[in-house]
Amino acid sequence: MRILDFYPANCKNCYKCVRNCSVKAIKMIDDQAQIVEEKCIACGNCFLVCPQNARNIHSDLDNVTQALKRGKKIIISIAPSYLGVYEEPYKLITVLKHLGASAVEETSIGAAKVTELYKEFVKETNIKNVITTCCPTVNMMVQTYYPDLIKYLIPIDSPMIAHCKMIRKKYGSEAFIVFLGPCISKKCEAYGYQLSGILDGVISFEELDKLLELRNIDISTFEESYPDVEGNYTGKKYPLDNGVLSGMKEVVQENNFTPLSISGIDNLRGAFDALLSGDLSDVIIEANSCDGGCLGGPAIPKKSKNVHVRKTKVKTKVQSFKNKEYTNYSQDKTISYVRNFRNKHYEFLSYTEEDIKNILEITGKHGKADELNCGACGYDTCREKAISVLEGLSHPQMCMPYMRSEAEKISNIYFEYSPSIILIVDLDLNILDLNPAGEKAFNININNIRKKPLSSIMPVDDFKSVIETESNMVGRKLNLENYGLIVFQRIIYLPKNKILFGILNDISMEEMKKEQIINFKLNTLETADKVIEKQMRVAQEIAGLLGETTAETKTALLKLKKVVLEENESNG
Incomplete structure (x- = not known):
């Protein structure tokens, strides 16, 4: 899962x-x-x-809610850091009872037991170095990345597991046991123990706060009450720096260990590397993955005070428990608190220098000088980034300098080689830049006109209109008679950059061709008109000639008819 x-x-x-x-x-x-x-x-x-x-x-919240509906006996083990995380921690105990908890006990009970077991382990074991195992993230870190240091991990349960084992023994299998704390990795640690029935759920302080918000519950409106079972001074100090080691002073001194309280993964890595190299030895390390220990956990509500305030609150509150011992649990010898760690070493694949070099070259890193190691991609060096690409964890485009260079390269190519006139002006209509096509069209050099008014080279009415309307001008024909140009003008308004971006497409040839076509059409029409006029004149002349010929023919026929009639009369 x-x-x-x-x-x-x-x-x-x-x-x-x-x-x-x-x-x-x-x-x-x-x-x-x-x-x-x-x-x-x-x-x-x-x-x-x-x-x-x-x-x-x-989240185990749904499981807890279902357990409440089924009438299960909910027993909560609450991490001692709650004393610093919440403004009114003892009112929180009342709220948990209000939500349905049958009992609330402090995990510091388990912490005190762990301290006893740690001391026994150090006394009875001839070991060169010791690393505490309360923090599941530290345990995972050692097993995954420092397997050679597993031998230094104390094979004892964490306070959470130790206390939950005590609760299970006390309340039996019917109890529904929930751990409440500031940690995310506790969910990972608990998973196997949940399957074996040691505990039933892990809820973070952050999850609890979301639940209270959802149910509109205000902690401040409740009365204070105290946990059903409280831990002692030794256990309550676990969330603090040196909290574990402070309960082991005598045994640490007797065995000539140097105590080190180390918080933060990067700090731990330095210590673990030193253990491997032999630069560090005869040490007992109180290891916490979170800066500030458990009071700096990742699942603490965001509205909680900062970690220094939390630490101060815990230190103040635990002083009253300095001489108090818990007596609620018998020293049951049947409970085993031993745990084992195993090698989960992550095997990094190895790649040839040629493989790495090829990836580096893809992102424009052809030599050491090109490797900026800026860390923008998330990796400390360009080389680590290249290896992550080979591992399939990232891709070349995650390199910001490379992508910026590519974007600039493309934009520069367009700017330099575009056949369109491209000019950039500020909102005062002073020239900021002009591309080579523009320099050629206006017969000027950008260096001579930069920061000078745009009006010195062309009309600016359209640019003024764009500034006034704060909207782009999609396209308009403009005749630049001084340069023998006709252009199709687009003006883009970029308010965030406080510039205008002008693109002028030279349409002089097209306009000339249009004029030629119009002239050709006009000439054609004029020629056609003349032809038609001449044809009409010819037609009239032909018609006149036809009329004369017809009259003459008619006269001749009449004369012929008269002669024929006269001949018939004389013969008759």
Whole structure:
């Protein structure tokens, strides 16, 4: 089951998640970020920085709600960081009871048990270095990226699992056990234990706040109450820097360890690299993946005060518990708190220098001088970015300098070689730029007219109109008689850039051809008119001749008829 992933979002050219993922467990497919499970250590940094809030985190809220409807006995183990996260933490306990919890216990009970087990482990084990295992992200980080350090991980359950085992033993199989805390990776840690019945759900403080908001519940309106079982001073300090090691001072000194409290993945990486190289030894490391420890967890509500305020609140509140011991749980010897870690080493594929060089060249990096290592793509170096492309985690177009160069190259080619006149002016109608086609048409050099008024080379009425109307002029014919040009003019208004972009297409030849065609038509009509007039004149002349001939013929026939009649009378 996928615990963590991203919802599809407007995820383009941002790469904040990649930049903030210390182990680069994110791949980009069709401009969508996806988590690579086998690389991920569930730190949650990618979700914290995502501007689209595209976090898709598995939630057990529905399961808890169904358990309430079925009348299950809900037992909540609440992380000790709640004392700093919430303004009125003890009112939160009342709210949890109001929501249906049968009992609320502090996870610090399990933390105190873990401290005891840690001390026993250090005393009884001849080990060179020690790394605490309360933080599931640290455990995943070591198993995935530093498998040679697994031998230094203390094979003891986390406080969450230890406490849930205690609760299960106390309340039996009918109880529905829920962990409530500031952590996302606890969901990953809990998954296997949920299948085995140790606990039933993990809810983050952030999820709880969304539920309260949905149900219109205001914590401040409730009375204070206290957890059914509270942890002691040792366990309550776990969310603080040095919180684990402060309960182990004597055993640490007896075994000649140097205690180190390290928070933050990058800081941990430095320490782990030093352990591998041998530069660091005889140390016991309190390891927390979040800067500020658990009080800097990724699932703390955004409205909570900053991490320094949270730390101060916790330090103040735990002082009253300095000498208090929990007595609610018997030291049941039948519960095993031992856990094992296994090698989950992520095998990075190896690529030849030629493969890497080919990818670098695709993005315009033909030598070391071209490798800017700007980090805009999310990778620290251009070389790492090239390898990620070969791994299928990214693509060449994620390189911002390369894409900008390509865009500028295309725009420059268009500007330089366009047959159209292209000019750029500011809103005061001063010339900012003119392309070579424009220089040729106006017979000027841009260097001689830059920052000079546009009116010095052409009419500006249309440009003024565009500024006044704040709308583009789609197209208009303009006769530039001084240059022997007729142009089709388009003017684009760019208010954000405070410029006007003019494109003038030379249509002089077309206009000349149009005029020639018109003249040809007029000449043709005139010629046709003359021909028709001449034909009419000829027709009239022919008609006149035909009329005379007909009259003469008629006279001759009449004379012939008279002669014939006279001959008939004389013979008769």
